[in-house]
Amino acid sequence: MPTEPHEQFHNQNQSLERYTADDAPLRSATTDSGERQHSASRSSIKPLTVFAICIPLGYALKWALKDDEATASSGANGFVKYKLAKKEDISSTSSIFTLKPGQSSKIRTDDPATKRAITSAQFKQPQLQIARNYTLLPPIEDQDPQELRFLIRKERNGEVSGYLHRLSVGSDIEVRGLSAEYILPEQVNTVLFLAGGTGIAPAMQVADALAGGSHVHILWANRRREDCRGGASDTARPTRWNWDFSGWWSPFGLPSSDIGKKDDVWPPDASPIVSQLDSFKGRSPSESSKRHKTLVDYYVDEEGTLIQPNEILPLLRSAEKAADEHEHGKKLMFVSGPEGFINHWAGPKQWVNGREVQGPLGGVLSTLDLNDWEVVKL
Template sequence: MNISLAARCAGRVRSGLLSGSRAACLRPYALPIQYQHQISSRTTRILLPKTQAFSVLSARQNNAPQNPPPGPTQGQEQEQGQPEGQPPPFPGRRQQYKTWILFNLAGLSAVIMFALVLKGAPSDQNAVINTSSFSPFTITSKEQVSPTAFVISVRAGDSPEKGKPGSTKPFKDAWAYGLWSVEAKQPQLQIARHYTPLPPSSSDNNSNDEAELRFLIRKMDGGEMSTYLSKLGVGEQVYLRGPHPSFDIEKRLGFAENAVFLAGGTGVAPALQVAKRLLEIPIPEQEKPRVSILWANRRGADALGRRQASGVGGKVQGWITSLRGDAAEAKEKRDVKEQERSDEASLARQIREMQEQHPEHFRIAYFVDEEGSFINAESLHAALSPPPSSSPSPSPSTTPIPVRQPTPLLPPASTCPWHSPMLLTKLPDANDSSRRDINCTCARAAPKSYTAAHPGAKPGANLVFVSGPDGFVGAYAGPKRWYKGGEMQGSLDGVLKGVLEERDKKGGEGQRENWMVLKL
């Protein structure tokens, strides 16, 4: 036999003795690779000497003591369930299985514990409304307050978790903040519009229901969202997202005492929000800020509460009634029937309540396009001017409330985020809640000459809000500026710019008024 061929075959088979007179033969036997090298080397050494018979060598090997390669014995193989003649399992595989199982059990336990902690921790996941997705609200009532406007009331549904009512904490925080809105979705067109909730009225039965919201909506020709909402009935659902905070009224007002609103149409809703927030501050009545609303509508029937306001003899609203003229008064009388129906509306009653509760600090004037009365420079000067030291009493049984002297205001610092008109024009949005941790810098930057002349001066700014359609805002305060997909306040323009510049010239070096215009 060829030696090289025999050596190669010896690496794949092992020798064994057979019964009888036959010589030793080769029986095929598959061995693990780790043992093949040892058998192949040993067989090669055996086959090299040619002077000895192969059978003799095989007999010597069988008689010699066996030195098997290290590994488990036959008894161990049978005990471990390994068949005889098969290679041993991979060392450490059982230990790897144990490690893998323990690792997965530890990970599963950590996930369960984390889920339990999140479920028990206070969060807004169980809230009735959130800022990331639209939540369903059910329409509970719908009231037609004028030929073109209606008030819709919606109530939040329960939490998706069964048996757990949804949290109304977002609404509590929003009402405490002051000025905010929500988005309503039109599901067919997939569009959304911002709407400002009306403040709850003390005379409403559901005024303490924190999960209910009221909206003043005017149906506009071609308005996709208002048309959609006007077709919904009681019991149907509307989807809302929010709340979205706007300007921080208290921080921007500071120690100033005047908040004036120029409202066009449904823009009266944020004006009533601001009035509720400022007039319900738990301080003495004479120390509360004054809220003045100039409300413009196209039709007299939309001027809710006007007839009752005029009926008090001009004592509450005399600061502006004389500016409307006799023609407007005559036109108003011709619309008595519509006005009587409007006076029964919930919003009209709410406005009258605010006038009765805060006669010295809440005043409202009405302007109607079809009657020829408009908000002009003269009416703006009347609204921005301080009232007399003591206003007359709306009724003989009511004692007049003396109006305290205004607090002198510091000049607004150019670096102050709350009182600087220059920085206001550069704001990327109207959300002041993200800037609440920034402090006012007016006191640190005030000139010593001014603080010496006015030792009691404090930081603050009187506020003028302009809310309504874009054309209305642009006419009185200048248009907003679009920048990187968002609306910026933009520079001041329009009728208010000329009025405020004129007041600054008249004031001279005297006490500052610090008027700031906010566009909604």
């Protein structure tokens, strides 16, 4: 799922694209009618002929644009208006945005095609006419089924994220979706998920879909404890290091954001994100698959902890043992988060024929013996 620091607009169906509320004025067939006529053939075109041609063309364009507007308002291929119902601060830089549909059409969240998909929606910044994808959070208990929830970080110079964080509750937000970023196979044996920052959102979708039915182990890296307050690691405590990881060579690929103040004090209770992650662990597996668990380990830059390459292979072997060796299914490793985080672990994605594709495996993971594990960059 594409990635925090970049407010670039793209989706699965269309490559880079810029939306405008009012397209540049359409040039009519008489654009050059004020120019001096240089040939008899051009001067022979009568004004009445031009008028006869342009009127039907104008009506055709009008109805075409009207059809486009109807499509957009229906939500089939365009943006629809939602209301910002709630904005819950998670840290000094991140908030959960809860959206409710307006009086018109709404995004369909019960489409069978997205039942096992990691999904995202596009948010439009109307002043600049650009948009960005954000991954949907899985629903919480008692959530209105029509509501949409997103974890969004305010990035320095982030044109879309900055706009969203400036909105007050009750504001209109234009949203389009849902887009399927990855569809989970029907049979998944075990999952190891490397998540950086708000890359935890797709990890939560995977955990929600597979909890109790597959072994899922999430390694979540953050710059600050406030982003994952209350989170306690399920396996061995991460190794503590004594140097600073906030430089350009950090796995996040960018210096830590200075938007939030480091002396902000947050309550000691678990954040809503950590609480929801804990809820996946409580899912009761069937008697035949009691070994299926959801595990989460937390890594925090300011505490000097960092996911180490030498941890990965033991975790893969442990995950393989934890899953039923007699079960069939894929072994999936996901990498999600800022672009620098993904590049560090799995190498960059690539653009081919206007579409973003996985590209070859690179980064740290390309140096490890992964056997039959499939790596997916989100």
